[in-house]
Amino acid sequence: MSGKLFRNFSFLSATLSFFLLVGIFAILFTYAQDAMHAFGIDFLFNETWEADEDDEGGVFGGFIPIVGTLLSTIIAMVIATPLAMGIAIFLTEIASPKISKGVSVAIELLAAIPSIIYGMWGLFYFAPIVQKTVGGDGVGLLTAGIVLAIMIIPFMASITRDSMNTTPLVLKESAYAMGATKFEVIKDVIMPYAKGGIIGSIILALGRALGETMAVAFLIGSVMSLPHRITDPTTSIPVLLANNFAEAQDLEMSAMYYLALVLFVVSFVIISAAKFYFFGKKAK
Amino acid sequence: MAESIVMDVRDFSFTYPGVEKPSLKKINLPIKENKITAMIGPSGCGKSTLLRAMNRIHDLYPGNTYEGEINLYKANGEKENILKIKKENDFIRLRQEVGMIFQKPTPFPMSIFDNVAYGLRLAGIKNKTELQDRVETALKGAAIWNETKDRLNESALGMSGGQQRRLCIARAVALKPRVLLFDEPTSALDPISTGAIEELIAEIKDEVSVVIVTHNMQQASRLSDYTAFMYLGELIEYDDTEKIFLNPGEKLTEDYITGRFG
Ligand SMILES: Nc1ncnc2c1ncn2[C@@H]1O[C@H](COP(=O)(O)OP(=O)(O)OP(=O)(O)O)[C@@H](O)[C@H]1O
Ligand SMILES: [Mg+2]
Numbered sequence: 001m002s003g004k005l006f007r008n009f010s011f012l013s014a015t016l017s018f019f020l021l022v023g024i025f026a027i028l029f030t031y032a033q034d035a036m037h038a039f040g041i042d043f044l045f046n047e048t049w050e051a052d053e054d055d056e057g058g059v060f061g062g063f064i065p066i067v068g069t070l071l072s073t074i075i076a077m078v079i080a081t082p083l084a085m086g087i088a089i090f091l092t093e094i095a096s097p098k099i100s101k102g103v104s105v106a107i108e109l110l111a112a113i114p115s116i117i118y119g120m121w122g123l124f125y126f127a128p129i130v131q132k133t134v135g136g137d138g139v140g141l142l143t144a145g146i147v148l149a150i151m152i153i154p155f156m157a158s159i160t161r162d163s164m165n166t167t168p169l170v171l172k173e174s175a176y177a178m179g180a181t182k183f184e185v186i187k188d189v190i191m192p193y194a195k196g197g198i199i200g201s202i203i204l205a206l207g208r209a210l211g212e213t214m215a216v217a218f219l220i221g222s223v224m225s226l227p228h229r230i231t232d233p234t235t236s237i238p239v240l241l242a243n244n245f246a247e248a249q250d251l252e253m254s255a256m257y258y259l260a261l262v263l264f265v266v267s268f269v270i271i272s273a274a275k276f277y278f279f280g281k282k283a284k
Numbered sequence: 285m286a287e288s289i290v291m292d293v294r295d296f297s298f299t300y301p302g303v304e305k306p307s308l309k310k311i312n313l314p315i316k317e318n319k320i321t322a323m324i325g326p327s328g329c330g331k332s333t334l335l336r337a338m339n340r341i342h343d344l345y346p347g348n349t350y351e352g353e354i355n356l357y358k359a360n361g362e363k364e365n366i367l368k369i370k371k372e373n374d375f376i377r378l379r380q381e382v383g384m385i386f387q388k389p390t391p392f393p394m395s396i397f398d399n400v401a402y403g404l405r406l407a408g409i410k411n412k413t414e415l416q417d418r419v420e421t422a423l424k425g426a427a428i429w430n431e432t433k434d435r436l437n438e439s440a441l442g443m444s445g446g447q448q449r450r451l452c453i454a455r456a457v458a459l460k461p462r463v464l465l466f467d468e469p470t471s472a473l474d475p476i477s478t479g480a481i482e483e484l485i486a487e488i489k490d491e492v493s494v495v496i497v498t499h500n501m502q503q504a505s506r507l508s509d510y511t512a513f514m515y516l517g518e519l520i521e522y523d524d525t526e527k528i529f530l531n532p533g534e535k536l537t538e539d540y541i542t543g544r545f546g
Contacts, residue, residue, distance in 0.1 A: 173341055174390040174452070178403035178459065179380040181372060188402070192393040 028261040034254035035060060043258055049224050049240075051252050060255035062262060064226050068141065068234040069263065071227065072220060073209045075145025076152060080209075081202060083149070084156035091157070092164040093186055104161070111154035119218030122147035127219065136231025137221065144220040144236075148212060152205040159204070163197020164190050203274045210267050213238035237263045290463055290493045291315035291338065291382075292363075294353040298330075298337055301347030307333050310352070311519045313512055315463065320485065320494040322508035322525065324501065326545065329514045331497040335465045338495070339382040340366060340375060356381065356462075380407055383461035383492075387468045389448035391440035396432050399440045399451055403459040418458055425491075426454035427484055446477030450484065457488055464488070466496040470503065482507055501541055505529045513537045 035043065039060065046061020087107070091100045126147060127138035134142065167190045175185045191198070221233020222243055235243075237259050248256060292315070298308040308330045315321050323331045333342075342348050355363045356378070366378055380403070392399050400419040409415055419436075423429040428450045432443075440451055449469065456464055466485065470478040485494055485507060498504050504511055504525065511528040513521045513536070521528065521537045532538045539545050 168388075168390070170386045170388055171390045171392070173344065174384075174386055175392065175402075176344055177339060177341055177379050177384040177386075178455065179376040179406050180402075181376065184406060188394070189392055195393075 025261075025264065028257055028264055031257035032254055032261050034251055035258040036254075038251060039255070039258075043255070044262065047226060049255075051248075056249070057251050060252060060258075062237070062255070062259045064224055065235050065237045065240045065259060066262060066266075067226065068220060069210060069236040069238070069266075071141055071234075072144045072148060072216060072236055073206065075141065075230070076148035076209045077202070077206060079146060079149035080153045080156060080205065084153045084160055084201070084205075085198070087153070087157040088160035088164055089186055089190075091161045093182065093190070104158070107154045107158055111158060114214075115151060115212060116214040116218075118147055118151050119215035122215060123218045130231070134231055136229070137233055139219050139221040140231045140233040141220065141227050142230045144216045147215055147219055148209050151212070151215060152209055155208070156201045156205045159201035160194065160198050163194040163201070166197070167193045199274065203271050206274070207267055207271055210263065210270070211238055213242050217242055287319065288317045288357070289314045290317040290357055292353075292355040292357070293334070293338075294355065296334075296337070296350070296352035296354055296367075298333055298342075298351075299349040300333075301345075301349075305517075306349075306351075307517050308337070309517045311514075313519055313522055315493055315495055316510060317493050318489055318491075319509040320489050320496060320507055321510045321512065322504040323495065323497045323512050323514060324499070324504050324540070325514035325520075326540065327499075330517045331514055332467055334514070335384070335467055335495065335497055338366075338463070338465055339379050339384050340369060341379070341384060343375065359462075376406075380459055381461050382463045382465065383456040383459060384465045385449075385452055385456055385467065385469050387471055389445060389452050391443065391448045391451055393441060394439070395437045396440045396443070396451065397436040400455050400458050403455060407459065422454040422458035423451075425457050425484075425488065426450045427480060428454065446473060446480065449473070449477070449481060453481070453484060453488075457491070461492055463493045463495065466494065468497055468499065471499065478503075501529075513540060515540070 039046065043060070043062050044066065045063050046059070047063045048059045048061050049064070050060070051058035087103075091104060095103065122143060123139070127143050130136070130140075130143045130146070131138035136142070171189055171193065172185055175189045180188065216236050217239045220236055220239055222235050222239055223233050224235060224240075225233070227234040241256055241260060244252070244256060293311050293313040296308060296311040297306045299306040311334060313321075313334075323334065325331055336342050337350070338354060350367045352367070353365045354367055356366050357363050366382075369375055369378055392402060394402070397419055400422050401415050404415055404418055409418070420429065423432055428447055431447060432451075440448065443451060453469075469485070470481050473481070482503065485496065488494065496504075496508065508525045510522065511525045512519055513528065513532075513534075515536055521532060521534045523533070527533075528537060529541055532541065
């Protein structure tokens with residue numbers, strides 16, 4: 001009886017999440033119609049974002065925020081992935097249990113800090129450091145990418161650590177018993193064993209970096225210009241949406257839905273591609 | 285014919301970190317070359333602890349106390365007290381000479397071929413033909429060549445439990461160790477797979493000296509040449525298997541093998 005109830009309930013929740021996904025897509029798609037008709041696929045490659053004087057129409061293209069989103073995310077992932085792996089390996093295989101526990105708590109706390117605080121810290125403390133060391137205006141792609149990396153590292157590291165910790169002791173011991181060194185055990189046994197969890201953590205972090213608004217809004221510069229150097233300010237999709245949503249009307253509003261749709265589709269495609277590619281491989 | 289000794293445990297005591305009393309007390313046990321030595325005794329008497337000392341796998345976790353000696357005799361007659369080993373390289377060499385098979389099968393998350401080739405590659409063998417030859421020989425030796433020859437590149441995780449155990453034996457045998465330590469290699473295994481593994485162990489003793497921990501008295505008596513009976517961290521009796529099972533010298537031993545044990 002209660003088993004049936006539970007089954008129905010979980011079935012309902014599962015279908016609900018599917019309908020939510022479809023529903024969100026449908027709404028974005030509907031509201032984006034005007035912009036899609038006006039600009040078509042060229043929207044993706046057009047650098048202009050200008051409303052007419054009367055605010056009724058204008059020319060809107062998503063190229064700059066799309067590039068800004070992708071670049072800041074790539075910078076963040078390139079920095080965060082190796083560091084997070086290193087931290088996870090340190091915590092599971094190298095540090096003494098006591099140190100490991102202390103560091104783990106610190107990392108979990110870091111993961112719980114709201115992103116706006118990372119944004120403020122990044123702007124007031126970190127941006128000047130970036131400016132001093134590599135030049136530029138302080139705010140820009142690089143600063144946003146680095147702070148994004150700092151935000152997603154704790155999250156990636158703790159999921160990776162958890163999945164590395166699931167490696168059975170006997171499995172590690174068997175590798176040592178064949179004459180493996182610690183490094184070889186990590187590389188050949190623990191990493192492959194934890195692969196699913198590691199990839200999962202990378203995908204989730206990627207999703208978070210793609211959609212992060214607050215911290216990036218503080219740090220990327222929020223200007224509509226294409227970056228030519230890594231330190232240049234630019235903008236990203238979520239930042240543009242957050243900044244312009246209040247005043248936008250008609251066609252600009254529709255263009256923003258178009259951008260949101262692009263972000264939605266890009267996140268969806270990246271995440272499902274990663275999932276199918278890696279999990280498909282693993283299941284083999 | 286005098287039987288030569290490959291390993292020799294002398295007055296060996298072992299204490300886990302944070303434990304006051306030693307878990308092994310003054311153990312003396314010879315391991316004869318190309319023979320099967322069985323270790324029997326009730327749960328918690330220290331069989332695994334002794335086995336895990338013989339390739340120093342204990343040392344993956346810090347803080348153990350060793351006393352006494354465990355000597356490994358080289359082919360050239362030289363002896364080495366393995367309790368003196370400190371450097372990682374020497375541990376690796378020791379573990380290549382004294383292999384270990386665990387209670388549960390532990391295939392690595394890689395292909396069947398790579399599982400068997402793993403230790404060989406670690407040992408520095410890179411030549412493809414040599415690797416292939418030795419993997420094939422090892423799989424044949426472990427009697428799973430026929431089942432695996434067409435799926436060498438598939439993941440070892442897809443094999444049955446019994447096959448995985450034989451794969452793990454193949455993997456260890458491939459390294460040509462001098463001694464192989466088995467910790468309950470057939471526990472929770474059906475009779476047919478158990479038979480297959482026992483047969484395998486009986487065959488490989490031409491190549492390596494075997495120490496096997498078992499809770500199965502029939503297995504010990506069927507398989508082994510010598511038997512050591514342990515109780516509460518002490519070695520109570522060691523002798524020819526026949527003698528231990530037919531005419532034990534100690535009352536404790538007799539009680540245990542006849543099942544009259546609390
Ligand atoms: N890591 C450890 N730390 C502290 N004490 C331990 C540890 N491992 C085992 N012991 C203790 O050492 C003693 C011997 O354990 P061991 O595992 O060697 O027994 P065993 O003969 O292999 O038993 P079984 O037949 O159940 O496998 C036991 O009293 C056990 O509680
Ligand atoms: Mg045991």
